Amino acid sequence: MRVPMTEYLVIDLDTERWVCRVCAHDMGDAHDTYKAGALVYDRDPSEIHQPIIDPERYEYTFSPDPNYCRILEYYCPGCATQIEAEYLPPGHPPTIDMLIDVDALRAQWAERGLDAEQVFTYGPGEDAQKYTAELKAAGLVR
Amino acid sequence: MTIMDNRPSTLTPQEQQWVDDFMDETTLFLGPDPEIMRSHSIAERSAHEELAIAAGVDRLQIERIRKRIAGALDEGYEMCEAQGAAPGAKWGDLTTAIYTAAGDVSYLSCHGVIAFSAILHHPIRYIMKYWKDEPTVGIHEGDGFIHNDARYGNVHNTDQSMIMPIMREGQIIAWVAATIHEGENGACEPGGMPSGSETPFDDGLRMSPFKIVERGELRRDLLTFLQHSVRDPKLQLADLKVKITAVRKIMERVDKVIDEVGVDTFVAALRTTVEDVDLEVRRRIKELPDGTYRMDQFMDSTLKENILIKFACKVTVKGDHMTVDLRGTGPEILNRAINSPLCSVKSMMMQAILAFWWPDLPRSTSAMSCIEIISDEGTWADASYDAPMGQSLQASFRGFSAMQALYSRMSFSTPHKYSNVVANWFNQINTFLWGGITQHGDSVGNLCADLNGMPGGAKPFRDGEDAVSPLFCAMADTAEQEVMEEEVPFMQLVSKRLVRDNMGFGKFTGGMGYEMIVASEGTPQWGFMTVTSGAKFSSIYGMYGGYGCGTYPLSMVKGTNVYEHVRQDPSKFDLSIEKVMNERPFEDGRYSTYHMGLQFDIAKDGELYMISQGAGGGYGDPLERDPHAVVRDAELGRVSQKVAQDIFAVVYDPETFRLDVAGTERARAAARAARLERGTPFAQFCEQFVTPEPPKDLLYYGSWGSETSDITATVFTIDGPERVVAPLEELPIVMVPDRREVKIAQLEARIHELESKHGDVAHRKA
Numbered sequence: 064m065r066v067p068m069t070e071y072l073v074i075d076l077d078t079e080r081w082v083c084r085v086c087a088h089d090m091g092d093a094h095d096t097y098k099a100g101a102l103v104y105d106r107d108p109s110e111i112h113q114p115i116i117d118p119e120r121y122e123y124t125f126s127p128d129p130n131y132c133r134i135l136e137y138y139c140p141g142c143a144t145q146i147e148a149e150y151l152p153p154g155h156p157p158t159i160d161m162l163i164d165v166d167a168l169r170a171q172w173a174e175r176g177l178d179a180e181q182v183f184t185y186g187p188g189e190d191a192q193k194y195t196a197e198l199k200a201a202g203l204v205r
Numbered sequence: 206m207t208i209m210d211n212r213p214s215t216l217t218p219q220e221q222q223w224v225d226d227f228m229d230e231t232t233l234f235l236g237p238d239p240e241i242m243r244s245h246s247i248a249e250r251s252a253h254e255e256l257a258i259a260a261g262v263d264r265l266q267i268e269r270i271r272k273r274i275a276g277a278l279d280e281g282y283e284m285c286e287a288q289g290a291a292p293g294a295k296w297g298d299l300t301t302a303i304y305t306a307a308g309d310v311s312y313l314s315c316h317g318v319i320a321f322s323a324i325l326h327h328p329i330r331y332i333m334k335y336w337k338d339e340p341t342v343g344i345h346e347g348d349g350f351i352h353n354d355a356r357y358g359n360v361h362n363t364d365q366s367m368i369m370p371i372m373r374e375g376q377i378i379a380w381v382a383a384t385i386h387e388g389e390n391g392a393c394e395p396g397g398m399p400s401g402s403e404t405p406f407d408d409g410l411r412m413s414p415f416k417i418v419e420r421g422e423l424r425r426d427l428l429t430f431l432q433h434s435v436r437d438p439k440l441q442l443a444d445l446k447v448k449i450t451a452v453r454k455i456m457e458r459v460d461k462v463i464d465e466v467g468v469d470t471f472v473a474a475l476r477t478t479v480e481d482v483d484l485e486v487r488r489r490i491k492e493l494p495d496g497t498y499r500m501d502q503f504m505d506s507t508l509k510e511n512i513l514i515k516f517a518c519k520v521t522v523k524g525d526h527m528t529v530d531l532r533g534t535g536p537e538i539l540n541r542a543i544n545s546p547l548c549s550v551k552s553m554m555m556q557a558i559l560a561f562w563w564p565d566l567p568r569s570t571s572a573m574s575c576i577e578i579i580s581d582e583g584t585w586a587d588a589s590y591d592a593p594m595g596q597s598l599q600a601s602f603r604g605f606s607a608m609q610a611l612y613s614r615m616s617f618s619t620p621h622k623y624s625n626v627v628a629n630w631f632n633q634i635n636t637f638l639w640g641g642i643t644q645h646g647d648s649v650g651n652l653c654a655d656l657n658g659m660p661g662g663a664k665p666f667r668d669g670e671d672a673v674s675p676l677f678c679a680m681a682d683t684a685e686q687e688v689m690e691e692e693v694p695f696m697q698l699v700s701k702r703l704v705r706d707n708m709g710f711g712k713f714t715g716g717m718g719y720e721m722i723v724a725s726e727g728t729p730q731w732g733f734m735t736v737t738s739g740a741k742f743s744s745i746y747g748m749y750g751g752y753g754c755g756t757y758p759l760s761m762v763k764g765t766n767v768y769e770h771v772r773q774d775p776s777k778f779d780l781s782i783e784k785v786m787n788e789r790p791f792e793d794g795r796y797s798t799y800h801m802g803l804q805f806d807i808a809k810d811g812e813l814y815m816i817s818q819g820a821g822g823g824y825g826d827p828l829e830r831d832p833h834a835v836v837r838d839a840e841l842g843r844v845s846q847k848v849a850q851d852i853f854a855v856v857y858d859p860e861t862f863r864l865d866v867a868g869t870e871r872a873r874a875a876a877r878a879a880r881l882e883r884g885t886p887f888a889q890f891c892e893q894f895v896t897p898e899p900p901k902d903l904l905y906y907g908s909w910g911s912e913t914s915d916i917t918a919t920v921f922t923i924d925g926p927e928r929v930v931a932p933l934e935e936l937p938i939v940m941v942p943d944r945r946e947v948k949i950a951q952l953e954a955r956i957h958e959l960e961s962k963h964g965d966v967a968h969r970k971a
């Protein structure tokens with residue numbers, strides 16, 4: 064069974080691997096960080112948050128200072144989906160944001176007796192179900 | 206050192222009694238009690254509660270009691286909102302609540318600031334421990350206690366509480382309290398949350414819990430002392446009366462309930478709510494997958510100079526147990542305002558839990574009670590008694606953001622969710638604080654309602670909302686600026702105009718923030734302040750491939766009166782930060798930018814101060830965004846064509862705003878190919894990217910990575926700045942030098958350099 068763990072990642076309980084939800088690319092050992100299976104790029108933040116006032120004349124411009132802040136972009140090596148964007152000081156070790164106890168996860172779902180992907184929702188609310196259904200029909204969410 | 210060889214290992218009960226008596230009689234000062242202050246857990250059942258519950262609990266009746274209490278609290282809330290003199294009260298920044306005798310929040314008003322459900326048990330426990338049996342104080346029917354100091358348990362020092370006991374036959378059976386964000390509190394700068402405080406004595410009123418209402422009478426002598434200690438004596442009086450009236454009104458309605466159902470049933474109802482929530486929280490934690498979840502946040506400012514200080518947070522879930530570990534967080538900075546006591550950080554974690562994790566739960570202290578929180582005192586998120594904490598929201602709001610972001614990861618797989626998956630809310634109070642003499646001759650100090658215009662709410666199926674509400678109060682209002690302008694001598698020349706491209710980009714975008722341009726006129730003295738961070742390092746991050754917010758400058762045009770310019774040439778009244786700063790339309794003005802920590806700055810007539818609200822974090826990969834949504838944003842001027850191309854890889858005709866479907870498909874395919882081209886496998890990337898310590902000139906505070914228990918910090922020695930790496934308890938005190946002295950030293954060095962270069966000899970005496 065596959066358990067959705069983030070917008071772009073599932074844990075496959077049978078193989079104990081992280082798997083991309085978009086292209087089914089193998090993203091590594093589910094006991095480890097999914098980041099180990101990703102491609103990473105060190106992005107200058109001013110390319111994303113572009114200056115609104117003139118960077119030639121002003122120190123503070125609406126753009127993060129590249130000497131303080133970098134954006135680590137994580138891509139799926141299969142489909143190139145950006146699965147995470149992490150804001151870090153230059154040189155700071157990336158944060159291991161999720162380490163899942165896979166055996167406990169398996170036991171939890173065995174007890175529930177449900178298929179994790181079938182019962183998955185983004186949460187309560189008529190509007191939430193309506194929007195999600197519309198986007199699913201248009202192929203814009205999984 | 207004296208070594209006692211024959212010291213007895215333990216005291217006999219008699220000896221212990223002597224020691225206790227001696228200590229009781231000779232205590233000089235009853236400061237914050239660590240036993241009370243370190244605990245966010247609910248009290249044990251009291252004997253009365255035990256008896257009341259043992260007598261049998263009728264669930265339906267308890268539900269009816271809860272409903273009636275909720276109605277009473279909401280009425281009290283509305284009274285404060287309608288009658289409160291504080292701007293914060295008018296916009297809904299307040300709360301009313303009912304507490305058990307031990308001080309646990311059993312129920313909080315439906316509107317208002319939920320964070321208070323994790324905080325006011327501290328002062329009540331203090332009152333019960335120290336004042337109840339103190340012959341010079343005591344607790345009687347009709348008494349009311351006031352309190353503001355966060356060191357005794359508060360969100361921050363600008364909030365003032367009125368806490369009154371409900372008594373029957375001489376016994377305290379519950380408490381009712383109203384708390385309002387009052388603003389002005391006599392701090393070193395107007396408005397109650399100074400960014401410039403350098404000692405705890407700069408933070409304003411230091412009210413430990415004390416009795417200001419005695420058997421129904423407001424003590425005029427103490428009131429006068431408080432009024433004398435703040436800039437706005439009228440506000441201090443008016444809102445004390447409002448809170449007393451609201452609490453009494455709530456108590457009136459609660460009294461009727463008690464008369465009907467009896468004391469025991471009422472006590473059982475309060476306690477049952479607390480225990481129900483506690484049980485339910487454990488059950489909900491058990492639904493989450495076991496594992497560890499970690500988030501590091503970096504704050505770029507002391508509000509006087511740029512630094513980088515970490516807020517570390519690791520959540521561990523195992524069965525029905527959750528642990529939140531804040532170790533690795535940077536040290537307190539002993540002469541800057543950003544420090545927060547741990548209780549305030551916890552209160553904002555509670556805000557995330559009750560507003561964003563489990564909004565369906567009754568707002569009770571027990572919603573966080575069973576969650577273990579590990580933190581070492583002496584960090585900026587767990588500051589010691591001696592640290593200034595005027596702008597403690599800097600640390601406490603990071604507590605909120607950590608819990609909000611990590612819950613999405615923890616709960617994503619769960620089949621039953623209690624709220625929608627949501628990206629990070631903006632977490633800075635980008636607003637103007639102000640103070641001085643008004644056009645009516647009053648002395649005032651407070652802030653603009655724009656703090657409530659925080660954007661947020663990007664979901665996996667929907668964009669976030671622009672300027673929707675502050676993270677701490679879903680129902681708060683951004684108010685009518687025009688109404689405020691009748692009372693204060695400045696105008697918002699630009700109010701609530703969205704700043705293009707100021708959004709958290711993603712598959713779903715995070716909601717945009719607007720700009721504010723203010724200038725004063727016609728006042729003998731006026732000034733503005735700003736109190737936030739995030740001008741060099743984004744203060745919030747995106748989710749699952751979405752980006753965070755940008756960074757926010759403070760822009761100023763000084764030395765010119767813009768009102769005069771506009772009167773002479775009304776066509777100049779077309780302002781935006783972008784236009785003013787890039788085109789410089791006022792020739793005689795001095796144009797400058799700063800980070801967002803501006804200490805009280807005297808504003809001459811017509812000088813411009815310009816800031817922008819932030820943006821909510823984006824959700825998901827921007828390349829997955831519906832291209833039509835991007836074109837719609839472009840057509841509305843929400844994003845520039847450059848952002849549409851660079852970030853979303855969407856191609857359209859800028860004249861007709863028609864989407865180029867094939868062109869967009871090509872652009873997106875190329876963007877994805879470029880990612881695969883430039884991306885490096887994680888292990889290899891880390892080898893290139895990770896450095897053993899922070900960049901040399903960066904003033905960095907906190908653990909460097911998660912693998913170490915040491916804290917990295919720059920301390921300032923006689924030989925200048927020096928980086929140290931040590932366990933928190935071994936770090937020297939961190940105090941930052943005065944930035945003006947630093948600047949003078951830099952300028953002097955430059956003068957010497959130029960003098961020696963040009964052979965110019967100047968004789969200066971030391």
Ligand SMILES: [Zn+2]
Nearest residue numbers: 083086139142
């Ligand atoms: Zn993929």
